[in-house]
Amino acid sequence: MxxxxxxxxxxxxxxxxxxxxxxxxxxxxxxxxxxxxxxxxxxxxxxxxxxxxxxxxxxxxxxxxxxxxxxxxxxxxxxxxxxxxxxxxxxxxxxxxxxxxxxxxxxxxxxxxxxxxxxxxxxxxxxxxxxxxxxxxxxxxxxxxxxTVQPIILYYNKKVFEQVGVQPPKSWDDIMELVPKFNAKDIAPFSLGGQSQWTNMMWLEFLFDRIGGPELFQAVIEGEKNAWSNPDAITALTKVQELVKARGFIKGFSSITADSNADQALLYTGKAAMMLHGAWSYGIQQARGGDFVPSGALGYMNFPPVEGGKGDPSNTVGNPxxxxxxxxxxxxxxxxxxxxxxxxxxxxxxxxxxxxxxxxxxxxxGTEKLLAASKSADFLQFTYDVATKAKVFGQSWDQALTPTPAEAMLENIVKLFQLSISPQQFARNLNAVTGK
Incomplete structure (x- = not known):
C-alpha cells in the first residue's frame, strides 16, 4: 500500500x-x-x-x-x-x-x-x-x-583494498587484474544492482567514452545508421561481457535493485570492493554506512582509461x-x-x-565557500572538479535518448549482462530502433 x-x-x-x-x-x-x-x-x-x-x-x-x-x-x-x-x-x-x-x-x-x-x-x-x-x-x-550535479563515480572500499593488499585501478587492465584477486578472498570485485537496468548502463557509458570517445554515442543520439555496430562499440560491449564472465560482479546481481540501496550496503559492509554509481551515492553511504564514510574508508575516483582508447580520461557521464x-x-x-x-x-x-x-x-x-566548509569538503571538491573540468560531460543515456530507443537499450543491456545475447546481437537490436 x-x-x-x-x-x-x-x-x-x-x-x-x-x-x-x-x-x-x-x-x-x-x-x-x-x-x-x-x-x-x-x-x-x-x-x-x-x-x-x-x-x-x-x-x-x-x-x-x-x-x-x-x-x-x-x-x-x-x-x-x-x-x-x-x-x-x-x-x-x-x-x-x-x-x-x-x-x-x-x-x-x-x-x-x-x-x-x-x-x-x-x-x-x-x-x-x-x-x-x-x-x-x-x-x-x-x-x-x-x-545537484551528479557525475558517475567509481567508489571503492579502502579497508578491503588494504586487506587484499592491492591498489585502486589506474586502467581497464588493472580492473581485470584485480577481479581474480578479490574473488580469491571471497569478496565481490564490484557491487551492482543489476535488476534496475540503468545501473548496468553506467558501465557501457564509460566504456563507450573511454574506447570510442564521446563522438561514438553522439552518433547514436543523432540517429546515424548502424551507429551501435561501430567497431569501437563492439569492443566496449565485448569488454563488459569479459568482466561478467570473469565474475567481476557480485553473485546474483541481476536480482539486486538499486532502489533498495542493497548495492550500496555491499560496498560499505566490505562484501564488495568497488561500485560504479552516481554522486548521490555518497550521501546514502554517509547516512547508512555507520562510521564507513566518517572514518575515511570510502575511496572515489573517475573511471580509469582503456589502453588505446580515444576518450579523454577527464570525461564523465551522468546528470548535469x-x-x-x-x-x-x-x-x-x-x-x-x-x-x-x-x-x-x-x-x-x-x-x-x-x-x-x-x-x-x-x-x-557561488557556493564555493560553503563547499569548502562542509564536513564532506574533499568529496564535494572532487565532484565539483570532475563536473567542471571534464572536457565532455555526457548525459545519462536513458535520458539523452528518446523513450523508445532508451527502453530498448535498457532491455538489451540486461540481456547483455546476463550473457543471453552477443555484442553483435545487442548492436543489431539497437540499430533497429535508432533514429526512429
Whole structure:
C-alpha cells in the first residue's frame, strides 16, 4: 500500500524510504483543485531536501500551495510517462531533461519557459551554465535546472583494498587484474544492482567514452545508421561481457535493485570492493554506512582509461542537473504557483545548505565557500572538479535518448549482462530502433 510523503518521512528512521512506491492525497495525483501538484523521487537523504523546499514554499505562500507525491526511481519513470500521455501529469514534472523532455515538447505537454527566463534573468544567471543544455529543445528552454550535479563515480572500499593488499585501478587492465584477486578472498570485485537496468548502463557509458570517445554515442543520439555496430562499440560491449564472465560482479546481481540501496550496503559492509554509481551515492553511504564514510574508508575516483582508447580520461557521464517542467495541461492558477516556486522556492539558501550537508554539489553558482566548509569538503571538491573540468560531460543515456530507443537499450543491456545475447546481437537490436 502506498504511503503518503508525510507518513514516509515519519517512518524514515525505522523503514527504508524506498519501501514506499508512491504517495497518495485526497485529491489524487495531478488533480489538486486549487494548488499545484509535484511528483518526485523518494529515498533519503534526497527526499528530505525536496520535501523541505516544498514545506518552505507552502509556509511562505499561504494562498499558493503545492501538494507533493513521491515515487521510487523505476516506478516514477513508468508512472510519469503514462500520466503525461494521458494528459494527467502533475503541475510540476521532475525529470532529467534530454530525450525524454524532447518527447514532451513534441507532444505539446510542457510549457515553453524561454520568455519566463527572459523576465527572470537573475534566476538563470545563478545556475551552472552547463545545466541548461539538457533543458533546451530547438533553442528554447522547457525546464528549469535544479538540485545537484551528479557525475558517475567509481567508489571503492579502502579497508578491503588494504586487506587484499592491492591498489585502486589506474586502467581497464588493472580492473581485470584485480577481479581474480578479490574473488580469491571471497569478496565481490564490484557491487551492482543489476535488476534496475540503468545501473548496468553506467558501465557501457564509460566504456563507450573511454574506447570510442564521446563522438561514438553522439552518433547514436543523432540517429546515424548502424551507429551501435561501430567497431569501437563492439569492443566496449565485448569488454563488459569479459568482466561478467570473469565474475567481476557480485553473485546474483541481476536480482539486486538499486532502489533498495542493497548495492550500496555491499560496498560499505566490505562484501564488495568497488561500485560504479552516481554522486548521490555518497550521501546514502554517509547516512547508512555507520562510521564507513566518517572514518575515511570510502575511496572515489573517475573511471580509469582503456589502453588505446580515444576518450579523454577527464570525461564523465551522468546528470548535469535535475529538471522541473510545467505541465501545459495545468490550470492557469496552477501554472502561476509552479512558476512562483521556480522563482522563489528552488535552490534557496536552506535547500542549498541541505544538499551540501548531504554530500552533494548544488548547481547554484557561488557556493564555493560553503563547499569548502562542509564536513564532506574533499568529496564535494572532487565532484565539483570532475563536473567542471571534464572536457565532455555526457548525459545519462536513458535520458539523452528518446523513450523508445532508451527502453530498448535498457532491455538489451540486461540481456547483455546476463550473457543471453552477443555484442553483435545487442548492436543489431539497437540499430533497429535508432533514429526512429
Amino acid at each position: 502506498a504511503l503518503s510523503r508525510r507518513t514516509l518521512l515519519g517512518l524514515a528512521a525505522g523503514v527504508p524510504a524506498s519501501a514506499a512506491l508512491a504517495a497518495c492525497g485526497s485529491s489524487g495525483p495531478g488533480k489538486s483543485g486549487s494548488g499545484a501538484t509535484y511528483w518526485y523521487l523518494n529515498g533519503q537523504p534526497q527526499e528530505g531536501v525536496r520535501a523541505g523546499a516544498v514545506d518552505a514554499f507552502n509556509k511562505a505562500h499561504s494562498k499558493e500551495q503545492i501538494e507533493d507525491f513521491t515515487f521510487q526511481n523505476d516506478a516514477y519513470k513508468a508512472k510519469i510517462k503514462t500520466s503525461i500521455g494521458a494528459g494527467k501529469a502533475p503541475t510540476l514534472i521532475w525529470g532529467w531533461g534530454g530525450g525524454t523532455l524532447r518527447t514532451y515538447v513534441k507532444a505539446g505537454q510542457v510549457e515553453d519557459l524561454t520568455s519566463w527566463f527572459g523576465e527572470h534573468s537573475e534566476v538563470k544567471k545563478g545556475l551552472l551554465p552547463s545545466s541548461f543544455a539538457a533543458a533546451t529543445v530547438s533553442g528554447k528552454i522547457y525546464a528549469m535546472p535544479c538540485e 542537473a535535475q529538471y522541473l517542467s510545467i505541465s501545459s495541461k495545468a490550470s492557469a492558477k496552477q501554472k502561476k504557483v509552479a512558476k512562483d516556486f521556480l522563482a522563489t522556492g528552488v535552490l534557496q539558501d536552506a535547500e542549498v545548505k541541505k544538499w551540501i550537508d548531504n554530500g552533494s554539489v548544488p548547481i547554484r553558482l
